[in-house]
Amino acid sequence: MEAIIYGGGRLATTLAxxxxxxxxxxTVIDSDADYLESVSAPPxxxxxxxxxxxxxxxxxxxxxxxxxxxxxxxxxxxxxxxxAQMGLHVFKVPAVICRLDNPDLRELYSGLGLKTVGLSEMxxxxxxxxxxxxxxxx
Amino acid sequence: xxxxIVGCGGxxxxxxxxxxxxxxxxxxxxxxxxxxxxxxxxxxSVVSNGDGTAVADLRKAGTARAQVFIGAAGRDETTLxxxxxxxxxxxxxxxxxxxxxTKNEPLFSVLxxxxxxxxxxxxxxxxxxxxxxxxxxxLRNAGGPNQTIVSVPVPEDxxxxxxxxxxxxxxxxxxxxxxxxxxxxxxPAHDVVVESHDELVAVTTVEEEQALYEVVTGV
Numbered sequence: 001m002e003a004i005i006y007g008g009g010r011l012a013t014t015l016a017x018x019x020x021x022x023x024x025x026x027t028v029i030d031s032d033a034d035y036l037e038s039v040s041a042p043p044x045x046x047x048x049x050x051x052x053x054x055x056x057x058x059x060x061x062x063x064x065x066x067x068x069x070x071x072x073x074x075x076x077x078x079x080x081x082x083x084a085q086m087g088l089h090v091f092k093v094p095a096v097i098c099r100l101d102n103p104d105l106r107e108l109y110s111g112l113g114l115k116t117v118g119l120s121e122m123x124x125x126x127x128x129x130x131x132x133x134x135x136x137x138x
Numbered sequence: 139x140x141x142x143i144v145g146c147g148g149x150x151x152x153x154x155x156x157x158x159x160x161x162x163x164x165x166x167x168x169x170x171x172x173x174x175x176x177x178x179x180x181x182x183s184v185v186s187n188g189d190g191t192a193v194a195d196l197r198k199a200g201t202a203r204a205q206v207f208i209g210a211a212g213r214d215e216t217t218l219x220x221x222x223x224x225x226x227x228x229x230x231x232x233x234x235x236x237x238x239x240t241k242n243e244p245l246f247s248v249l250x251x252x253x254x255x256x257x258x259x260x261x262x263x264x265x266x267x268x269x270x271x272x273x274x275x276x277l278r279n280a281g282g283p284n285q286t287i288v289s290v291p292v293p294e295d296x297x298x299x300x301x302x303x304x305x306x307x308x309x310x311x312x313x314x315x316x317x318x319x320x321x322x323x324x325x326p327a328h329d330v331v332v333e334s335h336d337e338l339v340a341v342t343t344v345e346e347e348q349a350l351y352e353v354v355t356g357v
Contacts, residue, residue, distance in 0.1 A: 108193075
């Protein structure tokens with residue numbers, strides 16, 4: 001089973017390790033060479049460094065067509081939206097998860113069939129929104 | 139017509155001026171405040187400072203009443219998100235994207251952006267048309283993610299000259315759709331004879347276009 005994580009950060013490191021333990025072959029794509037070196041300490045995790053903005057080439061190199069899981073987790077909503085939709089609609093990856101920090105974008109893309117996650121701050125934001133809208137949680 | 143444009147770079151700037159000159163109402167959304175000030179001095183209130191991927195900023199620019207929305211940002215990612223907001227949040231009837239990476243084109247089409255213009259492809263096509271010795275011309279994408287329509291002139295000494303369309307062995311996913319002769323264009327019936335200086339318009343795939351080119355131009 002193969003999994004691709006686009007974009008790094010602590011979230012990606014943790015996920016990469018968990019997926020590896022769960023039997024996945026994990027590839028992490030990021031632009032930061034130092035970060036990639038730190039994440040690939042366990043030998044099972046492969047890394048690809050993005051240099052030029054040719055997303056399709058990078059995703060093809062990561063063999064997105066044969067992957068089961070794609071998680072777009074970078075801190076750039078727009079890149080995540082492009083990568084995730086590329087995975088879902090062009091490469092037909094069965095499971096795609098897209099991080100979107102902007103709640104408006106999360107709403108839009110959830111409506112378009114994308115599984116989206118936000119930072120915990122964003123969950124807080126949506127709770128405040130619900131509160132303002134007069135809805136109660138429990 | 140009311141047109142909202144995202145991105146006032148090289149493309150957006152000239153597009154804004156051209157559309158204004160043609161009598162259209164235009165708002166161009168640009169993120170860089172310094173650039174907006176310069177543009178305001180030149181063009182007045184058509185410039186709206188904001189993020190083209192923020193719903194609130196697009197609302198402020200009047201996207202809700204736009205007939206046409208054009209994404210022309212510096213990055214394809216931004217253009218994509220802007221066009222999707224215009225289409226799905228504001229229900230703009232016509233969305234148009236100016237895409238930089240040729241390989242992003244299929245995604246934009248699949249996601250329902252109405253018109254996808256690829257600046258890189260336009261330059262490549264212009265080069266192919268203008269430079270002799272590279273006569274395969276891309277006419278347009280054929281709809282599928284990989285299909286493309288090309289035009290290839292049959293050279294003077296081509297091996298296929300004098301043969302019928304039905305006898306020409308093309309790659310499996312390629313077919314001739316039109317034979318353009320000096321006097322007239324013909325549908326490629328099996329018995330149409332291809333001659334030197336004819337032009338073949340064919341549907342092919344990215345993978346097969348080189349093989350197709352070799353069949354048509356081989357001696």
